[in-house]
Amino acid sequence: MGGCFSKPKPVEVKVEVVLPEKEREKEEMSPNGKASPLAYKANGTTRLYHHEERPIVLNPYTNPKDMVEASVCHVKDLENGQMREVDLGCGKALLIKQNGDFYAMGHKCPHYGAPLVKGVLSKGRVRCPWHGACFNIATGDIEDFPGLDGLPKFQVKIEKERVYIRASKQALQSQRRTKVMAKCIALSNYSTAITNVLIIGAGPAGLVCAETLRQEGFSDRIVMCTSEKYLPYDRSKLSKSMDSQAEQIFLRSKEFFHTYDIEMLTETQVVGMDSKNKRVVFKDGFRMEYNKLLIATGSTPKTLKCKGKELDNVFTIRTPEDANRVVKLASSKNAVIVGASFLGMEVAAYLCEKAHSVSVVELENIPFKKFLGEKVGLAIMKMFENNRVKFYMQTEVSELREQEGKLKEVVLKSGKVLRADVCVIGIGASPTTGFLKQSGVTLDAKGYIPVNKVTSISVYTMLENLRNIHNVAALRSFSLNYLDYYY
Ligand SMILES: Cc1cc2nc3c(=O)[nH]c(=O)nc-3n(C[C@H](O)[C@H](O)[C@H](O)COP(=O)(O)OP(=O)(O)OC[C@H]3O[C@@H](n4cnc5c(N)ncnc54)[C@H](O)[C@@H]3O)c2cc1C
Ligand code: FES
Structure with missing residues (x-):
């Protein structure tokens, strides 16, 4: 990339769909049997998407009033494989140098706003440091989830060894691009x-x-x-x-x-x-x-199979209501979490400051051992213990006991009895x-x-x-x- 800005190309979207003859006949009909409004080329193989059918979407490169251009650094300021957040005055962009070429796109992950400069650049993609969404540096497209939107892509030019970025102010503000x-x-x-x-x-x-x-x-x-x-x-x-x-x-x-x-x-x-x-x-x-x-x-x-599994204060976390109720019931009370899974540990992390006590019951001897190995698992366990979370490892629940219809105790196979006002089950799906x-x-x-x-x-x-x-x-x-x- 270099020289001058490339001229924005008119958008023409073609979707190539090669259909077997039989399927095509079916496809041309709406499910109600009436002729489908979908258009096919004479050779029957290409579905053309008509521009006027599309909702009006602002192309960030077409409105000159919306554009800003700024010199952001010297070409030698970045090594190959490096990224940098650069300020264009009305918003920031992520500048990337790879194989001698410069690329610029949104600097914030459209998922939950992570700073992509802290992510990993590899093989033409930037991976988000928080949950791993992956963006193509040439197009800004999202290529791995989570997240739904891509990043706005900005134009880059090199003049007298300086790197210039030309960007839409609107795109700099929104930091996301919905296709x-x-x-x-x-x-x-x-x-x-x-x-x-x-x-x-x-x-x-x-x-x-x-x-x-x-x-x-x-x-x-x-x-x-x-x-x-x-x-x-x-x-x-x-x-x-x-x-x-x-x-x-x-x-x-x-x-x-x-x-x-x-x-x-x-x-x-x-x-x-x-x-x-x-x-x-x-x-x-x-x-x-x-x-x-x-x-x-x-x-x-x-869910658990033991006695008491159907008690009122025993939860799996599946809906906002489940999560909200657990928080309410655990506040200054005793919470027991069954399963040191990602879900169980996240719930423990959330509740440890709010509940009177948080206990985690787990069959394995170390949390996350299978995924992260013993060393990391032990370090995580220590971190939780430092935050008042108690672990009961290599055991399981034998009974959930009630008092006046409400959960009162969790009995473990090891014989230990834990006081419990709420119990969260995180043992898989x-x-x-x-x-x-x-x-x-x-x-x-x-x-x-x-x-x-x-x-x-x-x-x-x-x-x-x-x-x-x-x-x-x-x-x-x-x-x-x-x-x-x-x-
Ligand atoms: C508390 C919690 C935390 C999680 N945290 C993470 C995480 O940090 N990272 C991660 O990668 N994953 C996480 N997951 C897993 C993640 O949520 C799932 O992988 C993801 O939601 C799966 O998406 P899905 O669209 O396949 O199904 P779901 O999100 O499970 O959606 C299924 C949909 O199907 C509907 N449905 C089911 N049966 C029927 C039916 N018979 N009729 C009509 N509708 C039906 C449901 O109502 C729902 O809308 C977590 C899950 C939970 C519960
Ligand atoms: S914030 Fe980037 S993937 Fe979640």
Whole structure:
């Protein structure tokens, strides 16, 4: 990169979708059998996304009044492989030097705002120091999750050995770039009981699928359903900021779904699926037909099997309500956490300042031993102990005892009895696939759907999969913790 700024190119988005003849015929019809408004080229292989179909999105490089340009350093100020935060007067950018070329993009991770300059630069990507999202330095695109948005990309030029950055003020302020997306242009008088794409599950997997389809120009009906009462939210926050309200951790706003015509059915649980007739049944008896289905129902926390497991103050953390109630009940009281898992330890970390006592019960001898090894596990354990967390290792719970209907004690197999006003169970999760039992979909003994590498979680293969996956029987078992699958 160097010389002068490259001229902004007009945006023309083409999505190449090569469809087998039979599939193409089907695709050209809406699920209600009417002609689909999707356009195909004469040779039938390319879906062209018409520019006028797109929502109006400001291109940061087109409004001269919005632009700022500044000299930020000398070319020799940065070594190859180095990054630096530079100030353009009205906002900062991340300047990167790799293989003699300079790149500039947003400096804050769009996920939760981590300073990317503290991240790792490797092979054309910057990895966020906090939760590992990965950004392409040439495009600013997000290439690994968590997070949904990419970074704004700024222009760089070299003049008389000085590095200049030209950037949109708006992009410098926002520090995020949402990809251009299609809207639904399907006929508005379609039956509500028929959709082209149905996504069961409104976690990050379901949401990313819907967004990716729109980003790739898919302009037919998309319906997402969730048994929860909220729009997709960041579940991982529940063990880290346990007092979060759902609205504070929404992944996208209500307006977002409205703008991109992603229909969201909340408190709508699927209780049955008929893969042969491409139909699902909801809890209230309503049936919906689909053309393509994504199962992104995630997992369900495992519970204890011992006496007292159903007591009121015993929780798994799955929803904002669970987390909020635990905080309330643990405040100045005794909390027992079963499982020194990531979830359990995060809950312990959150509660240790608020509760009177926090005890962690674990089968292994050292937390995180499998993931981080003995040394790191022991160091973490020490750190927790220094913060008043007590560990009961190599034992398990034999009974949860109550007094007047409320949890009072946790009895361990070792014989130890712990006082407990609230108990959090963090012992793993199993796939949420119960509703698929009569569906014609193969489940293994643990409830996982057998998949192969191609059909495992991959947003990149989503479009292709949405067209091709029908042959479950040919797939081999692949253990996934969190299950997302396309039909
Ligand atoms: C407390 C907690 C902390 C976590 N922390 C981290 C972390 O720090 N880092 C990390 O990488 N991961 C973390 N995880 C795991 C992470 O949240 C999951 O990997 C992620 O949410 C999986 O996303 P998903 O979209 O596959 O499923 P989920 O987020 O589980 O969403 C599943 C969706 O399916 C819906 N659903 C299920 N069954 C049905 C049905 N029959 N009908 C209709 N809808 C249905 C649910 O309502 C939900 O909307 C954490 C999880 C928890 C619970
Ligand atoms: S803040 Fe960057 S991945 Fe979370």
